[in-house]
Amino acid sequence: MQKKDTIFTRLYHGILVENPTAVLCLGLCPTLAVTTTAKNGLAMGIVTGIVLVLSEFFISLLKRVIPKKDRMIIYVLISACFTTIIQLVLNAYYPDISESLGVFVSLTAVNGVIFGRADNYAMQNNPGLALFDGIGFGIGYTLIITILGAVREILGIGTIFGIRVIPDGYTLSIAALAPGAFFLLACIIAVAQKIKGGRSA
Amino acid sequence: MSLSKRIIRIVIIAVFAFALIFAGYFVTKAKVEENNETKIDAAFETVYPDAASFDEANYRSEYLTRYLTDNGYADDQVHINKITFARNDVRDVQGVVVQVSSYKKYGGIITMLVGIQNDGTVNGYSILHISEAKDLDLKVKDAAFADQFKGVRTEAFTLVNGEAKITGEIIPANGADDASQTVVRAVNASILANTFIDEYYGGVG
Structure with a gap:
């Protein structure tokens, strides 16, 4: 597999074949918690994507100096560093988004997608490929989390990115709550598996 | 790799x-x-748009804490951080702006300003910070919920499901029951803080 690994395959795998949410089922906590609106889903996806890209790149860059036995400590250190910087930027320039995403921005530091890619890919490959692996998985994660947010917002609130598409009184409020998030995520995973041609759907 | 090398690299x-x-x-x-x-400036403007100036009230916070506790608002549920007098052009006190922190049931805190007139009428509130917020909690910022407090004079607000029938009854924000309860507690504690200032200091710091 590694022989033919290219930038294109990294993007393709991240977005479709190994989509972190719909296929690998990683990072489900923020996926379920913050996707009450499409805007939140998109913002959370972008935040996670940026941290993922930077973390993968620097972990790959430092892989020869990272002690194997202590690699998890370094992963946390690097992802926490970038998460903190992103949070500071959000607080300064996008305070509404920061408030809306709440504690889940901080929790990006321990997102399973980041550790999964750091350990399974960045530590074994060069920084260039790791960078594009991060971009591919970041886009894949953002795509699913935004779709989930959009579906929940349409069904639960009747709007999409704040624009009303379903009249008041015809919404399904459970879609905006936790049970709705589980159910709709399961539907998205099933559709993704079908598209991917998997047999587990 | 030796332990000292590993430590140096991590450091x-x-x-x-x-x-x-x-x-x-x-x-x-x-x-x-x-x-x-x-x-903060916008929050003061929201809760007391008519005031010409604000100045901080002097009071013994331990007395206020005891007063609130005696009235059923323990310090681990709600805490008054600061009380500010709202004054008009001729520096008469029109009411108070209370900065209050109220603790959510499942963790997190809401810090807000509450504007209250001398006669106890609530002008409204403005949220400064919600920690550990989930998106639905932010619905307590929406006018649909916040406007229920505006211009109401009551000893205490209560949350009701369904329809508000009497003065002081508040319908919770949809999907944000805990945050709604936290805001109601904060406003009620602020009303008590206004009464405390009146009773003990005659309304002037």
Whole structure:
């Protein structure tokens, strides 16, 4: 597999074949918690994507100096560093988004997608490929989390990115709550598996 | 690899990480402070638009804490941070602006300003900070919920499901029962704080 690994395959795998949410089922906590609106889903996806890209790149860059036995400590250190910087930027320039995403921005530091890619890919490959692996998985994660947010917002609130598409009184409020998030995520995973041609759907 | 080498490598990476964080902090510090000041100014304007000036009230906070506790609002549920007098052009006290922190049942805190007139009428509230917020909690900022408090004079607000029938009954924000309860507690404690100021200090600091 590694022989033919290219930038294109990294993007393709991240977005479709190994989509972190719909296929690998990683990072489900923020996926379920913050996707009450499409805007939140998109913002959370972008935040996670940026941290993922930077973390993968620097972990790959430092892989020869990272002690194997202590690699998890370094992963946390690097992802926490970038998460903190992103949070500071959000607080300064996008305070509404920061408030809306709440504690889940901080929790990006321990997102399973980041550790999964750091350990399974960045530590074994060069920084260039790791960078594009991060971009591919970041886009894949953002795509699913935004779709989930959009579906929940349409069904639960009747709007999409704040624009009303379903009249008041015809919404399904459970879609905006936790049970709705589980159910709709399961539907998205099933559709993704079908598209991917998997047999587990 | 020896233990000392492993420790040195981790420490070096940690130092670089902290250096990056500090750089980020200093770059964004001024903007964050500016945002906070703007937010507080806007909050004062929201809860007391008629006031010409504000000045902080002097009172013994331990007396106020005891007063609130005696009235059923323990300090681990709600805490008054600051009381500010709202004055008109001729510096007469029109009412108070109470900065209050109320604790959510499942963790997190809501800090807000509550404007109350001398006769106890609530002008409204403005939320400064919600920690550990989930998106639905932010519905307590919406006018549909917040406007229920505006211009109402009551000893205490209560949450009701369905329809509000009497003065002081509040319908919770949809999907944000805990945050609604936290806001109601904060407003009720602020009303008590206004009464405390009146009873013990005659309304003037």
